[in-house]
Amino acid sequence: MKDIALYIHFPWCVRKCPYCDFNSHEAGRDEAAYLQALLKDLEYEAQMWQGVQIKSIFIGGGTPSLASGQFYQTLLAAVKDSFPVTHDLEVTMEANPGALEYDRFEAYLAAGINRLSMGVQSFQDEKLHALGRVHSSQQAAKAFEEARKAGFKRINLDLMFGLPDQSLEDGLYDLQTAIDFNPDHLSWYQLTIEPNTAFYAQPPKLDLEVSHDLWEQGRALIHSAGFKQYEVSAYAKPNQECRHNVHYWQFGDYAAIGAGAHGKQTRDDGVWRYHKTRLPAHYLKRLDRVATSATPNGHPFTGQAHVLTREDREFEYFLNHLRLIKPVQKHDYESKTAGDWSVLLEKMKPLESLGYLTLNENSFQLTDDGFAFLDEVLTRL
Incomplete structure (x- = not known):
């Protein structure tokens, strides 16, 4: 049986960050309606995939931690009813320290979520303010501690460098603070200015020389703390790599549900890329449609689908695989x-x-x- 992954998208957030180009929206959240749409989307995905089992699930956003434990209890139970899953299924949820009710951690764990990826970005309040984050450094610390207390053994901390007015000392302080919490995984990546973001319209001043120095010294600091780099921006303690992301980077297939979620499926007629309709309001309206075929372009929630050319397959293969340290x-x-x-x-x-x-x-x-x-x-x- 072939291993695949599943991506689930939660498209709402408290506030759009000025550097964020992901499919996230501040208004219009309806958890109950969205759950029903996800369940229907999942039903059609199951019809589309045969002879597979799910090895990992990643719940991204937006801010998935805005949804309740019951939301994920229902959704993940439906996933397991729809697909076979591996015995060591990895289920990661992105969590924003500024959009967490700490008593939800136990409910998330009970629902089957066994790995958290916390979007901390910095442990300095002035840097968080510049990035438009809604949490403080104190809230980030508390979120990590409460997650550990609830029983989460696998926690990734997301950090950024190359921030506006960030000195070498600032960047190393953030890394050392993260290391002191003893997470099993760090994602440490440079701020990039993407089109269709507030930062793209009004670019902040960034010091690339400091970023280069920080990249060299920061990697040395992370390695000295017992982490091994296995991807351009990912560092893990032994056997703690994010299996879901490794599956992506190895050009594996994955199903996708949720507004704007992207999937990849290898079929007899080629490698398909597809994504679900992007706007949450439009996605919810697809509930009334029916499938025209058990293929990506016959799925009622699909916005676009196409077969990759051989040149596209090669480019995407390298775009993903060359991120890995292997x-x-x-x-x-x-x-x-x-x-x-x-x-x-x-x-x-x-x-x-x-x-x-x-x-x-x-x-x-x-x-x-x-x-x-x-x-x-x-x-x-």
Whole structure:
């Protein structure tokens, strides 16, 4: 039986952050109506996938921690009724320290959520204010402590660097504070300015030189604390990698439910990418529609669906796989992209001469410089 993942999207938040380009909305939340739509969406997804079992679930947003424990109790029970799941199913929920009722942690755990990803971003209030976050550093600390007290053994802390007016000392302070809480996983990534965000319209002043120094010293600090980097921005204690994200980065298939949720399915006629209709109000209206076929484009909640070209498959494969701190293997590349390894080798030789990767006949792996200039590597492949 083939392993797949499941992504569930919760599209509402308390306030849209100025750097956020995700599908999130401040108004119009109706938990009961949204749950019914998710259940119907799930029903059609189950018809679309045959001979699979779910190995991981990721609940993203928006701010999924705005929903109640009962919401997830009902939803996750329906998932298990609709799909076989592995015995060690990983269920991650994103949680915002400013949108948490601490007594909900036990309810989330009882519902089957066994991993939290807390969007802390910084442990300094002035930096949180600049990022438009609704929580304080004190609330972040309390959220982590209450989650541990409730019984959560697997907690990721999300941190950002390269923030407006952030010094090297500021960034290292955030990292050390996070490390002192002893999480099993850290996601540490640089602030990027994305189109269709408030920061894109009015860009803050960012110091790239400080960011570069922080990247080098911060990684050393994280490694010295017992974390191993396994992806460009992900660091884990032994055996604590996020299995769901690794599945993405290895170009695995995944089902998707919720407004704007993206899925990927390998079928006899090719590799499909699909996403559900984006606006929550429009998504809710799809409840009355029926499926025209058990395919991504026949799903009543689908906004768009298409089969990837061979070139698209290769680009997406590298876009995902090159984030991982592990070699790209010839057999994996050829089986997932239908590409020609010998042609790829010729493209990689100039990158090897630049010091961006190490190369042999059956595999290649990025160097530290290759990760630092990943965008350039991708444009050359």
